Amino acid sequence: MDMRELSRMGDKIRRDVVEMIYRSGDGHPAPSLSAADVIACLYFGVMNVDPQNPLWEDRDRFVLSKGHACPALYAALGLKGFYSRDVYPTLRCLNSILQGHPDMKKTPGVDLTSGSLGNGLAGATGMAIAAKRLNKSYKTYVMTGDGELGEGLNWEAAQTAAKYKLDNLTLIVDNNTMQSGGGIEEVGGITNIPGKFAAFGWKVLEVDGHNVPEIMAALTCERDGRPVCIVAHTVKGKGISYMEHNNAWHKGTPNDEQYEIAVRELEARIHE
Secondary structure (H helix, E strand, C coil), X not given: CCHHHHHHHHXXXXXXXXXXXXXXXXXXXXXXXXXXXHHHHHHHHHCCCXXXXXXXXXXXXXXXXXXXXXXXXXXXXXXXXXXXXXHHHHCCCCCCCCCCCCCCXXXXXXXXXXXXXXXXXXXXXXXXXXXXXXXXXCCEEEEEECHHHHCCHHHHHHHHHHHCCCCCEEEEEEECCEECCEEHHHHCCCCCHHHHHHHCCCEEEEEECCCHHHHXXXXXXXXXXXXXXXXXXXXXXXXXXXXXXXXXXCCCCCCHHHHXXXXXXXXXXXXX
């Protein structure tokens, strides 16, 4: 896909996020919307995956550590062809393949069960180490939230990844400056994320997390023997006027009128 098509795919993911949360009556819209452009670039611009063979040994891996944003991942997998989009209304329902947090035993294309915040980077680090040990060429990508970086296990994983020179590992921080309880600095005090990862020995890049050319350049940057951390500066609720910068939409379901507004705004962006 070219850059414009990738940008449209980000908005298609947003449209499907709204659709599945509205139809199912539950979910986390705003943190899913902030992640949509990066996830679009990963699945439709960078990653080598096969929807017909989700467990292909040589596939690239993606770990959504901020698992509550799974509607964005589920939308990407549905649009990619891992399963029919007809399952969207079953989001968070008992026995559905689309659980409230990613479940690798239920959802085709999910590489690691996540949702307990702070575990994803450690799991992804293990995958990257395994690739090195087994002489595999696959790449591992992991997305965390910025608030999630208050969990200490992230920093143990960051130290390990630097020690083993995991240049096949890319972390994307969805830096939307908010978490469920409020602003990042207000709740956990996480600041200077780029400086912290640089101090741990990572290559660090900062991008506008809604600018597709910047995202793609960072995801495909030249490796220099270090793991890469991309701090993506994003807007929580991106793409829907009444959700942007509004932490009340961390979790919630649009009513009929709000759903119609969201779909109208996103369709206009897709077709502009």
